[in-house]
Amino acid sequence: MKVTNLKQVRELYIIIFLLLGFIASCQKSDKSKLTFYTIAYSSVKTGNIEIYSGSVKGKSTIKSTNENGGYVAWSPDGKQFAFYGKYDDKKTWSIHTMNIDGTNRKRMTHAKNKWDNAPDWSPDGKKIVFAREYKDSEGVWHPEIWIMNSDGSKQTQIKSLKGSNPYFTPDGRIVFSREFEDKSSAISIADIDGKNIIQLTHNNAKEWHPEVSPDGDQIAFMSNRDGNFEVYVMNIDGSNQKRLTYNDVDDWYPSWSPDGSQLIFSTATGEGREDRTIYIMNKDGSSIRKIIAHGSQAAWLKTIK
Template sequence: MKPIYPSISLLLSLLIMSGESRAQDNVQVLDSSYTIAYTSKGVVKIYSSDKEGISNIKSIKTKGDYLALSPDGNTFAFRIYLDGGKTWSIYTMNIDGTNIERLTHAKNKWDSAPAWTPDGDKIAFAREYKDSEGVWQAEIWIMNSDGSERTQIKSLKGSNPYFTPDGKIVFSSEHKDKKSEISIADFDGSNVIHLTNNAAEEWHPDVSPDGKQIAFMSNRDGNYEIYVMNIDGSDQKRLTFNNAGNWHPSWSPDGVKIIFSSSSTDKESHIYMMNKDGSSVQKIISHGRKGIFQR
């Protein structure tokens, strides 16, 4: 299984853009107050919007993507491409773009999809590479939040780890006769349970704040769409219905909304928001990928 990730380049420095009219053209007013971090055209952006309009837009230029926010809301984990894209490494930085630290250093391996444990003490990540026989390997590792004590969870094969509030791991598991499926396991990798079971590509699970549901993307119906299911795999429902590719679902902190990125006819990726039942779909950000809510 070789997951598809959007390529975004980011540079380091901080730029406040709240007064720029062209930035305001890229967002729409929401019916509630939310703060969202996302990547757009090579820049990490953070914006807030409420019924009165945009309160601030901030851009952090750094060279990486695939943001994950720590439970205390103070630190991003993300990946950076190195060696011309041959090496991917996990980094962390403060939410204002300062204090960038490289956490993984494995050459010619793809480290991606960082995910914080509920207590913020550790970060899980996916590691993918071709072994000496040219066979693609998809592994899940875990380390302390400072990058120390990196350990492979050997019983887990796949990508896109994400933790439930009680510390279980939901992930996209590699399967011999299937492309990938959503699975759940205990923190140590034991008791793996497959939650989906078909020949589709199913990635990027995101657990609701109450731990009761999982949003994920799947092409089981021929096109990448956003789905939701209960934490035990029951009651699987399709939420999006369009001809675009829909990616990277993320729950709002109150569990009421889901945002996702979607490709459109202009071949650009934009960020949309919908209710957790799939209703009231609204485009909120133009030219954005992999949005996550901030607390």
């Protein structure tokens, strides 16, 4: 009888030991996966458009450059920004890159009297796609989409894509705002070489700034189809389009959280860019709250703690 009890006690200790090891392993694994979220955004608090970074709680804000620049895009490794800067009394806009601490600032494009803007990195970090707009000698605006290596070399126009706000999908395609002669635009998707263009929205409205969810299943964008600009979301094939915000003022620049559960966006709370405010909400449009005053064009990055 005593032998049996000792055997049972020994087996119980073994089970407890294994359970404790499993719990410790889980805690270690969970700790290694602990993340915090950082955003970059534009602000004109100093009088110039400058780039800042901070948390989604609106804390630990750090100014990353004191140069005129905006529309931030993070590199896939989180070590660099791409953005546009303005020259020639704001007549020339150029794409730049820099480290996230503001060092190693490089000017990539130099096309005079043209507006290069809205950069985005390819999933592998080797390419940057961007929009270019300019007015010809007859006063006609030309919306173009260009692509280059991330070091600024081999700048090439994707000639079949006429529009703005290009953004890479996880599988390497490009979603963009396709411009039409009547000044309307539609969210569209195409291969990186400009082939297989598919129009996803059909509203005779202005529809801009598409951003694809991290899993590649959805697109968030802004549209004035219902009067003023609001944030919308749809499936990657254009189905199931839903309006998420309902405001009397414009809502701009939606950006997905790294886990795809939330969106940040900017709201025009006044006349100028300095009067815009950054908000956060769940991906279904619920639980909207303010996070940063005097900010716009926010973009989200996940980093490992």
